[in-house]
Amino acid sequence: MSLKSERRGIHVDQSDLLCKKGCGYYGNPTWQGFCSKCWREEYQKGRQKQIQEDRELAERLQREEEEAYASSQGAQGTQPSLTFSKFEEKKTNEKTRKVTTVKKFFSASSRTVPKKENQETKAPSPSINRQVSIETEQVSKEFIEFLKPCQKAGHDVYKQCKICLEAMQQKREASIEEQSEYVQDFYHNTAEKLQLRWKMPSEKVEDVMDHIEKFIMTRSYKHVFCPETTDDEKKDLTVQRRIRALHWVTSQMLCVPVNEDIPEVSDMVVKAITDIIEMDSKRVPRDKLACITRCSKHIFNAIKITKNEPASADDFLPTLIYIVLKANPPRLQSNIQYITRFCNPSRLMTGEDGYYFTNLCCAMAFIEKLDAQSLNLSQEEFDRYMSGQSSPKKQDAENWPPDACLGVKQMYKNLDLLSQLNERQERIVHEARKLEKDLIDWTDGVTKEVQDIVEKYPLDIKPKPQPLAAIDSENVENDKLPPPLQPQVYAG
Amino acid sequence: MAAGGGGTGTNKTYSFKVVLLGEGCVGKTSLVLRYCENKFNDKHITTLQASFLTKKLNIGGKRVNLAIWDTAGQERFHALGPIYYRDSNGAILVYDITDEDSFQKVKNWVKELRKMLGNEISLCIVGNKIDLEKDRHVSVQETETYAESVGAKHYHTSAKQNKGIEELFLDLCKRMIENAQADERAKGNGSSQSATARRGVQIIDDEAQVQSSGGCCTSG
Ligand SMILES: Nc1nc2c(ncn2[C@@H]2O[C@H](COP(=O)(O)OP(=O)(O)OP(=O)(O)O)[C@@H](O)[C@H]2O)c(=O)[nH]1
Ligand SMILES: [Mg+2]
Ligand SMILES: [Zn+2]
Numbered sequence: 001m002s003l004k005s006e007r008r009g010i011h012v013d014q015s016d017l018l019c020k021k022g023c024g025y026y027g028n029p030t031w032q033g034f035c036s037k038c039w040r041e042e043y044q045k046g047r048q049k050q051i052q053e054d055r056e057l058a059e060r061l062q063r064e065e066e067e068a069y070a071s072s073q074g075a076q077g078t079q080p081s082l083t084f085s086k087f088e089e090k091k092t093n094e095k096t097r098k099v100t101t102v103k104k105f106f107s108a109s110s111r112t113v114p115k116k117e118n119q120e121t122k123a124p125s126p127s128i129n130r131q132v133s134i135e136t137e138q139v140s141k142e143f144i145e146f147l148k149p150c151q152k153a154g155h156d157v158y159k160q161c162k163i164c165l166e167a168m169q170q171k172r173e174a175s176i177e178e179q180s181e182y183v184q185d186f187y188h189n190t191a192e193k194l195q196l197r198w199k200m201p202s203e204k205v206e207d208v209m210d211h212i213e214k215f216i217m218t219r220s221y222k223h224v225f226c227p228e229t230t231d232d233e234k235k236d237l238t239v240q241r242r243i244r245a246l247h248w249v250t251s252q253m254l255c256v257p258v259n260e261d262i263p264e265v266s267d268m269v270v271k272a273i274t275d276i277i278e279m280d281s282k283r284v285p286r287d288k289l290a291c292i293t294r295c296s297k298h299i300f301n302a303i304k305i306t307k308n309e310p311a312s313a314d315d316f317l318p319t320l321i322y323i324v325l326k327a328n329p330p331r332l333q334s335n336i337q338y339i340t341r342f343c344n345p346s347r348l349m350t351g352e353d354g355y356y357f358t359n360l361c362c363a364m365a366f367i368e369k370l371d372a373q374s375l376n377l378s379q380e381e382f383d384r385y386m387s388g389q390s391s392p393k394k395q396d397a398e399n400w401p402p403d404a405c406l407g408v409k410q411m412y413k414n415l416d417l418l419s420q421l422n423e424r425q426e427r428i429v430h431e432a433r434k435l436e437k438d439l440i441d442w443t444d445g446v447t448k449e450v451q452d453i454v455e456k457y458p459l460d461i462k463p464k465p466q467p468l469a470a471i472d473s474e475n476v477e478n479d480k481l482p483p484p485l486q487p488q489v490y491a492g
Numbered sequence: 493m494a495a496g497g498g499g500t501g502t503n504k505t506y507s508f509k510v511v512l513l514g515e516g517c518v519g520k521t522s523l524v525l526r527y528c529e530n531k532f533n534d535k536h537i538t539t540l541q542a543s544f545l546t547k548k549l550n551i552g553g554k555r556v557n558l559a560i561w562d563t564a565g566q567e568r569f570h571a572l573g574p575i576y577y578r579d580s581n582g583a584i585l586v587y588d589i590t591d592e593d594s595f596q597k598v599k600n601w602v603k604e605l606r607k608m609l610g611n612e613i614s615l616c617i618v619g620n621k622i623d624l625e626k627d628r629h630v631s632v633q634e635t636e637t638y639a640e641s642v643g644a645k646h647y648h649t650s651a652k653q654n655k656g657i658e659e660l661f662l663d664l665c666k667r668m669i670e671n672a673q674a675d676e677r678a679k680g681n682g683s684s685q686s687a688t689a690r691r692g693v694q695i696i697d698d699e700a701q702v703q704s705s706g707g708c709c710t711s712g
Contacts, residue, residue: 300541310542312521313562350507362572370511374568
């Protein structure tokens with residue numbers, strides 16, 4: 001439950017979200033800041049020509065592709081990679097250039113992954129070319145196997161996919177928006193065709209579309225992820241630096257409803273961080289989405305354990321922001337762009353994955369625009385933390401660099417605990433001494449008081465007055481009684 | 493057009509995205525938990541989260557998959573609204589009948605939604621917590637007149653007493669189906685040119701469509 005006192009004004013300037021053409025609608029980064037309408041106008045002419053060319057290309061390739069499919073069905077799918085060998089040659093130059101930039105990017109700015117397992121799944125590595133071709137071949141095989149039971153429809157889908165890939169190859173120099181538009185149109189038309197022409201039930205269509213996405217995007221990934229024609233890479237670095245500069249942000253400032261002192265919760269937090277970092281290693285948009293969804297599920301678990309009630313958006317978004325800040329996921333901007341451009345749209349629009357993805361987009365937008373007000377800090381405080389002049393008073397080892405080793409963190413946490421214990425021990429000893437002194441003082445005090453009183457009122461016992469004996473003398477019969485006891489004085 | 497992912501058969505399944513908007517603490521989460529889980533302030537709720545919930549309905553033989561998106565209500569996240577409600581078919585704008593301010597917020601949201609999504613989106617304005625009628629600070633007359641003036645429908649609900657919630661969602665679904673059907677018709681008979689009417693937030697150029705605004709939305 002959010003507290004009213006924490007609510008502040010609008011921190012993202014609305015004009016940043018409007019269409020660049022100034023038509024009053026909202027723009028979208030995917031459309032280079034235009035709204036969908038203006039963007040469409042901008043690109044319509046170029047596209048028209050392109051569509052015509054695609055059609056001609058498609059016709060030319062049709063026979064060739066049918067043959068390829070026929071022979072691949074006989075030979076268990078070894079053929080497709082052959083069909084593509086000619087492309088592999090053509091793009092060699094381009095590829096080597098690209099790989100070096102990717103490597104450079106990674107050595108300069110990549111951060112260490114907290115868990116070892118992640119290292120293995122990390123895609124970018126010097127041997128990427130080899131791995132990719134094996135993986136690509138595997139995906140092709142699986143795709144053909146998957147399509148076989150669909151018979152005629154399967155044959156058609158395969159053919160269309162090859163045409164799509166050829167067209168993508170032709171478009172390599174075109175803008176990324178154009179390539180995205182082409183793939184999105186392809187998804188849309190294929191889904192429609194499966195439903196209308198091949199009368200597939202909608203669940204089956206979804207399934208086929210997932211496989212199509214996997215097939216197309218495994219092959220296109222290299223060329224359309226963080227393409228050189230865009231400034232995605234530059235933006236990635238900006239975001240990464242921004243997150244690093246915000247290392248001092250605590251979970252309290254964001255009102256994150258997660259208590260990391262509970263071991264199960266901190267476990268979930270680590271898992272969520274691992275998931276979001278892993279996203280970068282996947283090539284298929286849907287697999288990337290799956291990482292975001294897993295991350296979100298871990299966040300929900302952490303909230304559920306802490307609060308014992310289902311998480312609402314007001315719990316979830318701040319926690320996701322916190323996780324993104326802690327994880328500093330590699331190439332965040334590029335991954336978001338890539339998913340937006342090349343994911344099957346039905347998933348992004350209404351599905352559960354789409355919801356979590358949208359929240360990730362929100363988290364990034366929030367982080368980019370984050371200011372003093374959004375953390376309930378004064379401008380001076382914010383500036384001091386930003387410039388590193390001081391850091392917020394930390395409860396625990398809160399402002400570690402994001403890549404600090406977990407063991408070391410734990411060690412420092414333990415040291416911290418030990419020094420706290422030591423402090424308490426000293427306090428106890430001190431108190432004990434004080435108690436001892438108090439006791440002594442008290443005895444002394446009592447003794448002194450007693451002495452004073454004794455001095456003031458000395459114990460003075462006087463001898464028994466005589467007249468008492470005369471009372472007895474009046475009794476005559478008393479002669480027979482033993483003599484009365486004489487009072488005796490005892491020395492004190 | 494965002495509905496259903498194509499196909500014009502009678503037995504198609506509609507997929508609708510509905511966003512929940514409104515100030516913090518007006519009862520957004522409570523409403524949706526009541527609708528999808530029939531629970532209120534229940535410590536034994538088994539759902540892991542209440543931020544994204546789905547419900548399958550069958551309305552007059554039409555299958556509907558409803559996806560309900562909770563949005564972060566804190567003021568510091570206000571500006572992220574457009575990212576959330578992009579591509580949504582319906583919006584439920586909730587205010588608390590005991591809180592005048594929360595109704596003002598609803599008005600702001602309406603303005604923003606109409607500006608960005610035009611009349612394609614079905615709007616529901618919801619006065620929640622009617623079990624607290626004695627503390628009402630928002631006039632019924634005012635809200636209903638306002639709703640009509642912006643082509644939205646107005647509902648009164650209580651998540652606590654489970655009042656008016658089924659009606660709200662059922663009504664909204666019917667209106668979204670109508671919108672989707674009108675959209676299909678507008679798209680024309682040829683589904684071959686499809687590519688131009690596909691993606692993201694669509695601005696319908698058809699003048700007639702735009703001008704029929706308030707009327708068509710309130711008639712649901
Ligand atoms: N009396 C009454 N209380 C309600 C009703 N609906 C919700 N509440 C209470 O209002 C408070 C806020 O409800 P939430 O559902 O968390 O509100 P929200 O709009 O999701 O708030 P944020 O997540 O902070 O944006 C809770 O204490 C609920 O118990 C209702 O119909 N009647
Ligand atoms: Mg809520
Ligand atoms: Zn525009």
